Amino acid sequence: MAITENTEITEAITDAEWAVMRIVWTLGEADSHTIIDLVSQQHVWKAATIKTLIGRLVKKGALATTKNGRQFIYTPLIPEQTAMDTALTSQLDQMCAMCRGQAFVNAIDQTELSQTDIQELITHLQEKLTTAPTTITCDCLPEGYEGSC
Amino acid sequence: MAITENTEITEAITDAEWAVMRIVWTLGEADSHTIIDLVSQQHVWKAATIKTLIGRLVKKGALATTKNGRQFIYTPLIPEQTAMDTALTSQLDQMCAMCRGQAFVNAIDQTELSQTDIQELITHLQEKLTTAPTTITCDCLPEGYEGSC
DNA sequence: ACTTTACGTTTACAGATGTAAACTCTAATC
DNA sequence: GATTAGAGTTTACATCTGTAAACGTAAAGT
Numbered sequence: 001m002a003i004t005e006n007t008e009i010t011e012a013i014t015d016a017e018w019a020v021m022r023i024v025w026t027l028g029e030a031d032s033h034t035i036i037d038l039v040s041q042q043h044v045w046k047a048a049t050i051k052t053l054i055g056r057l058v059k060k061g062a063l064a065t066t067k068n069g070r071q072f073i074y075t076p077l078i079p080e081q082t083a084m085d086t087a088l089t090s091q092l093d094q095m096c097a098m099c100r101g102q103a104f105v106n107a108i109d110q111t112e113l114s115q116t117d118i119q120e121l122i123t124h125l126q127e128k129l130t131t132a133p134t135t136i137t138c139d140c141l142p143e144g145y146e147g148s149c
Numbered sequence: 150m151a152i153t154e155n156t157e158i159t160e161a162i163t164d165a166e167w168a169v170m171r172i173v174w175t176l177g178e179a180d181s182h183t184i185i186d187l188v189s190q191q192h193v194w195k196a197a198t199i200k201t202l203i204g205r206l207v208k209k210g211a212l213a214t215t216k217n218g219r220q221f222i223y224t225p226l227i228p229e230q231t232a233m234d235t236a237l238t239s240q241l242d243q244m245c246a247m248c249r250g251q252a253f254v255n256a257i258d259q260t261e262l263s264q265t266d267i268q269e270l271i272t273h274l275q276e277k278l279t280t281a282p283t284t285i286t287c288d289c290l291p292e293g294y295e296g297s298c
Numbered sequence: 299a300c301t302t303t304a305c306g307t308t309t310a311c312a313g314a315t316g317t318a319a320a321c322t323c324t325a326a327t328c
Numbered sequence: 329g330a331t332t333a334g335a336g337t338t339t340a341c342a343t344c345t346g347t348a349a350a351c352g353t354a355a356a357g358t
Binding site for chain 4: 180181182200203204219220221
Binding site: 031033054055070071072 | 304
């Protein structure tokens with residue numbers, strides 16, 4: 001019965017917490033010393049600050065702990081890709097539906113992508129094109145109003 | 150000398166404030182009565198709450214005011230598309246560079262896009278493909294460490 | 299066994315954010 | 329001109345975030 005409950009992650013991961021999660025996601029697992037060491041090289045944060053972030057992430061169910069002698073080994077409880085999707089999607093969801101396409105264009109323009117990524121995106125988009133609507137309506141105004149931004 | 154200073158917007162627009170901005174962006178300009186009326190139909194917020202949001206947006210330079218009798222007309226000081234780009238980009242910037250491509254794939258899968266948007270995206274991606282690197286390196290660990298997530 | 303580390307926990311505290319009531323005027327109404 | 333209503337401003341307050349010191353305790357060293 002050592003399996004961790006699959007408690008749904010309710011709270012979102014904050015900006016500062018992302019830095020900690022990225023280390024753990026990349027290493028797969030890490031003790032606090034490692035996390036503090038690596039994060040310290042990327043941010044001007046005191047060890048105490050990073051400890052707080054780790055603690056909050058454990059509390060909100062983003063990191064699991066396994067006792068290992070005097071210390072803990074931390075492992076991610078949510079997949080990195082899931083967290084990224086959630087973050088991006090909730091951001092997009094609060095933006096005008098009509099403008100999201102343009103937002104993607106601009107974001108993609110400013111993001112370095114590998115050939116493989118680009119090709120996969122193109123494939124997905126070509127597939128998506130077959131069932132895409134002609135237009136997307138602006139949803140910035142309440143039900144019953146017509147708008148366009 | 151009635152021109153508003155082009156003060157750079159420093160503070161980001163918060164989630165709740167987005168709701169107000171979307172109304173003003175869509176209408177081009179609006180008085181508080183209109184904003185409160187429309188936002189009230191989308192969120193269970195008291196008029197006082199929406200007033201606060203308007204006030205904060207003015208204070209942080211996202212909305213301009215023009216006196217019109219006893220009241221104000223509010224107009225956006227930052228373009229919607231700019232705000233969207235900034236929000237998306239800052240979100241993406243804190244994520245692993247290597248995983249951003251997949252994040253786009255997933256986000257696009259879950260977003261309704263028009264045929265025109267999709268075609269524009271494909272065009273941009275095809276262009277981007279010509280200069281794209283073979284791979285993007287994971288940048289989750291500090292300088293000098295090799296990682297991959 | 300005693301001391302020193304160092305890991306995790308508690309406490310702290312300012313500023314941001316969500317949410318809203320109270321208050322102050324000025325413009326509109328009687 | 330006195331009154332009222334509605335627009336904007338102030339104040340309020342709990343929670344979340346960023347940032348960190350202080351503390352308790354068990355493991356490690358001597």
